[in-house]
Amino acid sequence: MLWPALRVLAYGELGREQAAELARLLGLDEGPRSEGPGEEASLGHRSFTEGVRLVLDLSRLGTTGWLLTLLAEGEPGPQVVERHRALLRDAAERFGLSVVQVDPPRTADEVFLPPPADEGSIGQSWELPFDELDQLWPHLGVRADAPREVKRVKLEAMTRAPRLELRPRTPAPPGRRVSARLRTGVPVSWQARRRVSRTRVRRPVRALR
Incomplete structure (x- = not known):
């Protein structure tokens, strides 16, 4: 085929x-x-x-x-x-x-980036139940063997969303806190759909530079 x-x-x-x-x-x-x-x-x-x-x-x-x-x-x-x-x-x-x-893209100029959303609009919601940054790439449409600059541009585009929505894999038992962490240092703590600011998710971008 x-x-x-x-x-x-x-x-x-x-x-x-x-x-x-x-x-x-x-x-x-x-x-x-x-x-x-x-x-x-x-x-x-x-x-x-x-x-x-x-x-x-x-x-x-x-x-x-x-x-x-x-x-x-x-x-x-x-x-x-x-x-x-x-x-x-x-x-x-x-x-x-x-x-x-x-x-598949090989350079940054081959990556399509939609125009950034307005600060006052409802941002794109991302659910990131991941422990490793490598698990994120398929959800961004990036191959595991994609060049570093392609991954960086895709990640930067994600962080430009007005807000990101992070949740753990499974609901937390009553009275307990469940936390997950991307290897890059992005904290994900259990609160009902806690919203994380863009500044806190820029660490992975810096790691790819």
Whole structure:
């Protein structure tokens, strides 16, 4: 089954002829692919083999969104992925598109960060029943082997939420206090949904610098 090994999301205005030129630059065949997730938005694709079966695809999202994807049957080699990372980013930028996200990211500029919430608004709520910082990464959409700078930017984005909500794994027995602690020093003490200020969760960010 085909599954995305690399995705480059970019935004910008492209006319029909420019989109066709972008597809030709990538050596894509005309016509959408007929398999894999997101096939309904596909404009052109190319199938080839480098160790495993691969499909390079160009899709349109809305009026100004473009998704350049490398799909694979199995696990492509790291060198294959990195070569196509450079190829797809270069192609998008050559046509004046703004790259807003690359998945999986390798550098900080490939991480998509939503705009910070207003201080007066209701912040995003996070439940963190973890003992180790490594347990947090999957919940932030970060792979365990992601580069340090990618983890740092994701963690900084989390701490910019107006408030975080922390709870232990299980309810505390009556009359007892249950505490958990991230290895980085963030205290989590049992009170009914105790709110922790942003300043107290900046310690993990400093540890990743």
